[in-house]
Amino acid sequence: AQSVTQLDSQVPVFEEAPVELRCNYSSSVSVYLFWYVQYPNQGLQLLLKYLSGSTLVKGINGFEAEFNKSQTSFHLRKPSVHISDTAEYFCAVTSNYGGSQGNLIFGKGTKLSVKP
């Protein structure tokens, strides 16, 4: 079975500073990895995904993530954040194998708070 650990429940950062939101996963089979963002009172929106190929994945709103198989990590980064990036961010994993059968397994989420 797959699982996801988001190491920080809250990350405060000043505007225009860089940010990294950490995500580690556990799986015995090959996986697909996703980052979703949830703005207040909204549904989840896909930021980016890793399926295969290049380990550096670029997404929307200037975010990128790097897949590291040896460290089973998929950390999300942005070089300069804006107030509008304040939201909750979820890392998710799925696989074609095992119990998940394509269903997303989510981490607990990281609340990013960008201060002026």
Place this chain on the structure above:
Amino acid sequence: DSGVTQTPKHLITATGQRVTLRCSPRSGDLSVYWYQQSLDQGLQFLIHYYNGEERAKGNILERFSAQQFPDLHSELNLSSLELGDSALYFCASSVAPRGASGTEAFFGQGTRLTVV
């Protein structure tokens, strides 16, 4: 707008009651997933339907059931409601046929259920 429509947006009901949450997937999407988001459990996968058939079950209680109709909309039925069932219930849809886990899931804005 993700193209996934959930109704109602808010629902307040008493313990012991039964409610039905409705989801209309994006046009052309055959897969519908239901998730429960609560403060203590985070985002939990409940159930997956593909083209009218149940494909996978997650942490779904026996008091809960779902179905997907021929027009592909789905309903989640919650019965004998308890205070602990208060949560945000999300529906997501994707094109994915079974096993194609890399395709993106699009989320609705959720139904906030409050059990009093």
